Amino acid sequence: MALLESRRMRSPDWIEPLLPHAARLIDQPLAALLEDDPARLQRDVLEVGPITACFRRQRIDAQAWQALYELAERCSMPQAIEAMFRGDAINASEQRPALHVALRSELEEGAAAAACAEVRAAEPRIRALAESLRSSGVTDVVHVGIGGSDLGPRLLAAALGTQQPAFRMHFMSSPDGHALQQLIARLQPERTAVVLVSKSFSTEETRLNGRLLLDWLQAPERVYAISANVPAAEQFGVPAAHVMPMWDWVGGRYSLWSAVGFSVRAAFGETAFAELLRGAAEMDRHFRLAPVHDNLPIRHALVAIWNRNAMGYASQAVLPYDLRLGLLPDYLQQLVMESLGKSALADGSGTAAFATVPVVWGGPGTDCQHSYFQALHQATETMPCEFIGVIRPDHPHAAMHLSLWSNLLAQGEALALGSASADLHRHYPGSRPSSVFMLDQLDAHALGALLAMYEHSVYAQSVVWGINAFDQWGVELGKKTAHRLAPALRGEQIAADPISADLVHRWRARAGD
Ligand code: F6P
Numbered sequence: 001m002a003l004l005e006s007r008r009m010r011s012p013d014w015i016e017p018l019l020p021h022a023a024r025l026i027d028q029p030l031a032a033l034l035e036d037d038p039a040r041l042q043r044d045v046l047e048v049g050p051i052t053a054c055f056r057r058q059r060i061d062a063q064a065w066q067a068l069y070e071l072a073e074r075c076s077m078p079q080a081i082e083a084m085f086r087g088d089a090i091n092a093s094e095q096r097p098a099l100h101v102a103l104r105s106e107l108e109e110g111a112a113a114a115a116c117a118e119v120r121a122a123e124p125r126i127r128a129l130a131e132s133l134r135s136s137g138v139t140d141v142v143h144v145g146i147g148g149s150d151l152g153p154r155l156l157a158a159a160l161g162t163q164q165p166a167f168r169m170h171f172m173s174s175p176d177g178h179a180l181q182q183l184i185a186r187l188q189p190e191r192t193a194v195v196l197v198s199k200s201f202s203t204e205e206t207r208l209n210g211r212l213l214l215d216w217l218q219a220p221e222r223v224y225a226i227s228a229n230v231p232a233a234e235q236f237g238v239p240a241a242h243v244m245p246m247w248d249w250v251g252g253r254y255s256l257w258s259a260v261g262f263s264v265r266a267a268f269g270e271t272a273f274a275e276l277l278r279g280a281a282e283m284d285r286h287f288r289l290a291p292v293h294d295n296l297p298i299r300h301a302l303v304a305i306w307n308r309n310a311m312g313y314a315s316q317a318v319l320p321y322d323l324r325l326g327l328l329p330d331y332l333q334q335l336v337m338e339s340l341g342k343s344a345l346a347d348g349s350g351t352a353a354f355a356t357v358p359v360v361w362g363g364p365g366t367d368c369q370h371s372y373f374q375a376l377h378q379a380t381e382t383m384p385c386e387f388i389g390v391i392r393p394d395h396p397h398a399a400m401h402l403s404l405w406s407n408l409l410a411q412g413e414a415l416a417l418g419s420a421s422a423d424l425h426r427h428y429p430g431s432r433p434s435s436v437f438m439l440d441q442l443d444a445h446a447l448g449a450l451l452a453m454y455e456h457s458v459y460a461q462s463v464v465w466g467i468n469a470f471d472q473w474g475v476e477l478g479k480k481t482a483h484r485l486a487p488a489l490r491g492e493q494i495a496a497d498p499i500s501a502d503l504v505h506r507w508r509a510r511a512g513d
Contacts, residue, residue: 012353014071014464021064021495022310030059030416030431037061049282050446051453054436057416058384059311068302071464072292075281080463081288087111087249091470092346098470099247100254100455104277105284114494115249119258126244126259129224130273130509132272133266134166138193138222142183142213143263145197146173146205148252149226151334152451153197155327156256156264156276159447162324162394165194165267167170179396185218187290193222195263199252201225201232210236226259253334254455272444275462279448284382287456297456303435304457305464308358311433317376318362320388321408324442328388329362332454336360339458339469346468356465362386366407376415377428385434388450392441412436437513 020425025033031419034040039062044055060068083090086109101107112451133141143153149175156170170183194213198206214223214237224242225233233243244259251479252260256278265273287297307313315364318329340357344350362368365387376383389408393401411434418430462469488495491513496502 014074015354017067017070018064018306019309021061021067022251025059025061025064026311028059030057030117030402030419030433033059033061033216034416043293046294046296047452048286048290049279049449050440051296051449052438053296053300055303057412058306058433058435060303064306064310065302066293068306069292071305072298072302072460075464075466076405077292077298077460077463080459083282084459085109086286087115088112091251092348093344093468093471093473094248097249098251098459099249100251100257101276103250103255103257103453104280107126111249115247117244118247122245122259126262126265129242129244130266131260131270133193133224133263134269135347136193136222136365137191138167139191140168140170140187141193141195141263141267142170142172143195143197143205144172144209144213145260146203147334147338148201148255149197149203149206149260151253151254151327151331151350153264155325155331156261156444156447158265158270158327159442160264160272160325160444163268163272163443166269167267169263169267172213173205174203175208178320179211184213188218189219192217192398193224196223196225196233196236196238197227197262198225198233199228199246199250199255201227201229201236204482207236210450211299224262226262237240251472253338254470268444275444279445279450280452281448283449283452283456287452297376297453298460300435300453300457301460301464304358304461307433309353312355312444313358313382313384314355315359315361315381315383317383317385318360318388319365319368319385319411320389321365321404322360322390322393322442323364324388325388326364329360331451333360335454336458338472338475340461340467341474342464342467344468345466346462347466352465352467355467356467358401365411369407369411373411376411378434382432385412385415385432387434388437388439388440390439433451 040056046053056214084098085101085107087099089095089097097111099112099115102112103119107113107116150171154171172179172183194217195212196206220237220239224237225238225484226244226246227233228246230243230245234240244262246255246258246260250258257280261273287295292298318332320326320328337357337360342356343352345352376385387408389405415432415434416430418428421427439450459469484499485495487493491508495504
């Protein structure tokens, strides 16, 4: 209660209506809450396309949901959604729209219509290049990129991996020479293609990895690039006919639907990529048209807001029970934390006087049960969980599939209900909230719907918080500082910061310089 009181002191207007509900619910056992409210069995499960979402084990009752729906109304959520689909400049600090939806949905208004026309115009060339790479006979493709130019395609390649790609895919992101050495030791340059992905084409890691790989490959005819900076890609040595565009109205972490997904598109074929886009387009339509209480991305966002701002939970675990989705937590770390890890309010009126992004973390089950689940069950902090499972597997091992699912379901139940014991070591407090997402199967269509759901939830959260989900100024300072420190490491100058200067001095001494 003291925590609630102190939060109340600092709460902005929009949090106030949530607090009486939080005060009522925060100490109420989740088990009692579930018993008292049989209606939640209907209300808190949504089926949208291939996704079944269960929010029943959140600490939110009917009145709290009502307050959350009113919050969505109060921040003009439907209007904010329309602004995105119209192509308004919702990325205010960069004065541009965020039109990833134009990469998969037909839009007819304003800047969005113009963006769709650009996508349509570029599409035949991208398709032809993807088909020619697919049938070229290369055995290996190295996709080079980082952040949004890496995580989406990397996740797709792993998630669709059981569906017979036309070639093996490899990813180079970090400038770690060990990774490069290990990779080129396994590959034959004459049977390999390289795909460079960088929206800016100025990202140091990608240029470094790209330069070394191009020198090793010695075959520009098997090099492709995707960038919003086409001249820079051509100057780098990529043949003009192999440079595909992306646009400044797509953020890197929202870009896998564009030619950024080129290597995956070539590997898995046109049908799979079209299905990916179709799944996302269906989620776009749902996000745009469904009323708030039936709207999956909005409900997901409201749960996140509730857990962060009303319950005060500081982290969110993402736990896929399917190894093909093992990279989902990494992908969501960028999508959520780069989008919502902000304090500045988008309208320039100041900084947020409330908590914004939680720490997003996690990993695949059941492995994680044998590492950090101890903390989920008995640590002092409550860490909400999101369990994701696939109902129909692409393997014949029924016993394994049942084991995976019984574990997934068991964890949500045990976390919520707990188990009392007089022996404190064996006491499980329970009341730890979680959601479950079931995908009918893990195909490109379901993946498109799932990832679009997360994108839209992030946007809906940013609307409540009044922050810009589409810039990332926070990462620039580190890049500039690294740039300044490189000459110091080479011994050409002394670093300005005394601690960095001392570390560089010790580094050089130990390296034998
Ligand atoms: O690290 C920041 C960032 O700008 C990400 O937002 C982006 O996805 C990544 O770097 C890569 O940028 P680029 O595609 O321009 O190489």
